[in-house]
Amino acid sequence: MKKILTLLLSAGLMTTAMQAVSSPQEDLEKFRLYYEQRFPGIQLDDFGNGPYALDANKRMQWESMEEFPPYEEYVDKGREIWETPFKNGKSFASCFGEDPSKVRVKYPRWDSKTQQVVTLEGDINKCLKDNGEKPFGWKKGKIAHLGAFLGYEARGQKINVVIPDDPKALEAYEEGKHFYYAKRGQLNLACADCHVQYPGQRVRGQMLSTGLGQTTHFPVFRAKWEKASPDGDGMGTLHRRYGGCNKQVRARPFKAQSRQYRNLEFFHTYMSNGLEINAPGYRE
Amino acid sequence: MTKPTKRLGPAATALALCIGLVLSAQASADDLEAGKKIAFDRSKGNCLTCHHIEGGPLPGNIGPPLIAMKSRFPDKAKLRAQIWDATAINPHSIMPPMGRHRILSEKEIDLVTDYIYSL
Numbered sequence: 001m002k003k004i005l006t007l008l009l010s011a012g013l014m015t016t017a018m019q020a021v022s023s024p025q026e027d028l029e030k031f032r033l034y035y036e037q038r039f040p041g042i043q044l045d046d047f048g049n050g051p052y053a054l055d056a057n058k059r060m061q062w063e064s065m066e067e068f069p070p071y072e073e074y075v076d077k078g079r080e081i082w083e084t085p086f087k088n089g090k091s092f093a094s095c096f097g098e099d100p101s102k103v104r105v106k107y108p109r110w111d112s113k114t115q116q117v118v119t120l121e122g123d124i125n126k127c128l129k130d131n132g133e134k135p136f137g138w139k140k141g142k143i144a145h146l147g148a149f150l151g152y153e154a155r156g157q158k159i160n161v162v163i164p165d166d167p168k169a170l171e172a173y174e175e176g177k178h179f180y181y182a183k184r185g186q187l188n189l190a191c192a193d194c195h196v197q198y199p200g201q202r203v204r205g206q207m208l209s210t211g212l213g214q215t216t217h218f219p220v221f222r223a224k225w226e227k228a229s230p231d232g233d234g235m236g237t238l239h240r241r242y243g244g245c246n247k248q249v250r251a252r253p254f255k256a257q258s259r260q261y262r263n264l265e266f267f268h269t270y271m272s273n274g275l276e277i278n279a280p281g282y283r284e
Numbered sequence: 285m286t287k288p289t290k291r292l293g294p295a296a297t298a299l300a301l302c303i304g305l306v307l308s309a310q311a312s313a314d315d316l317e318a319g320k321k322i323a324f325d326r327s328k329g330n331c332l333t334c335h336h337i338e339g340g341p342l343p344g345n346i347g348p349p350l351i352a353m354k355s356r357f358p359d360k361a362k363l364r365a366q367i368w369d370a371t372a373i374n375p376h377s378i379m380p381p382m383g384r385h386r387i388l389s390e391k392e393i394d395l396v397t398d399y400i401y402s403l
Contacts, residue, residue, distance in 0.1 A: 186386075187385070188380050189378060193378040194378070197378060198346050201344070202344045204332060204344050205342045
C-alpha cells in the first residue's frame with residue numbers, strides 16, 4: 001500500500017513539475033498584446049527597430065544612418081566568406097544549401113538528435129569544423145560578417161521558431177523564459193525589468209528597446225562597438241550583446257553559445273515570431 | 285565677574301548647546317558635497333541613470349525626479365531605507381538595492397541620503 005502511494009505521489013509531483021503554467025503560444029500572444037497596448041499605433045514589424053520605433057527624434061537620426069549604413073561593408077565581407085570555398089573544395093553551401101536567403105529563417109532550432117537548441121552561429125562553426133577549417137570566434141569578426149550577409153539575404157521573411165512537441169524542447173524554452181525574467185547581478189536587474197517594464201524610458205541618454213522585436217536585427221552594427229574596435233568594426237552577435245548586458249548589471253556573463261544563452265535565444269526569438277527579419281541592424 | 289554675567293553664564297551655555305545640537309543634526313556643506321559626488325558617480329550611486337537631479341547632466345527618466353524630498357519623505361530614515369533596498373516596499377522595483385547588495389557602503393548611504401534629502 002505504502003509503495004503504491006509513494007509511486008502515485010511522485011508521479012503527481014513529476015507531472016506538476018513538468019507542466020508549464022502557460023504554453024509558448026499563450027506566452028507569445030500575451031507578450032505581443034502587452035506591447036501593442038503599451039505602444040498603440042506602432043506596426044508589428046516596426047518593433048524590430050527598437051528605440052527608433054518609439055521616439056521620433058531617434059528615428060530621424062537612425063534614418064540618416066540608414067542612408068549609408070555602416071553595416072553594408074560587412075554584408076559584402078560576409079558574402080565573400082559565403083562564396084569562398086574551403087581548402088577541401090566544399091563551401092558553406094555544402095552545409096546550408098545553395099540559396100543563402102533560405103538559411104537564417106531556420107534558426108534558432110531545436111535539434112532532437114542532440115537534444116539542444118542550435119543557433120546559426122553554432123551551425124556555421126560546425127560546418128567549418130566538419131570541413132577541416134578553423135572555427136570562427138563566437139562574438140565578432142567573421143561570424144558576425146557571415147551572419148550579416150545571411151541576415152540581409154533573409155530580410156522580409158517572418159521569424160518562425162518552432163518548439164516541437166518534445167518535453168526537452170519545452171524545458172529549454174522555459175529555461176530561456178526564466179532567464180529573461182530573473183533578476184541577476186549586483187544591480188539586481190532582469191532583462192524584463194528594462195525591456196518589459198520600462199521600454200521607451202531612458203537610461204541616461206539611451207532609450208530602452210522593447211522585448212518584442214529584440215532579436216530580428218541581429219547581428220547588429222553597434223556604434224559603441226565600432227569605437228572600441230581598432231578597425232572600426234562594430235558588428236557583433238546576439239550572444240555578444242547578452243554577455244555585455246549581463247556585465248552591465250554586474251552579473252558574471254555566461255560564455256557565448258553556452259546552454260543558458262542558447263536557451264535564452266530560443267525563448268527570445270520565439271517571442272518575435274511573425275515579425276520580419278531586418279538584419280543586420282544599426283544601433284547606438 | 286559681575287552679577288549679570290554670572291546669571292548670563294548658564295544661559296549662554298544653554299544657547300551654545302542648542303546651537304551645537306542644531307549644527308550636528310544638519311549635514312555640513314562638505315558632507316552634502318560628498319553625498320552628491322557619490323550619487324553622481326557612475327561606478328557608485330549612479331543615480332542619474334534613472335533619476336532627474338538638479339545639476340545632473342542627461343538624466344534618465346525611469347524613476348521619479350528627485351525633488352521636494354522632505355515633503356515626499358518626511359521621515360529621513362524611510363528615505364535611507366528606500367535607498368538601502370527599494371524592493372522592500374515594492375517587490376517590482378527595478379532600483380538596485382544599494383545597501384542590501386553592498387553597492388554602496390553604509391557610510392556612503394548616509395552621505396547620499398543626506399544629499400538626496402536636501403533636494
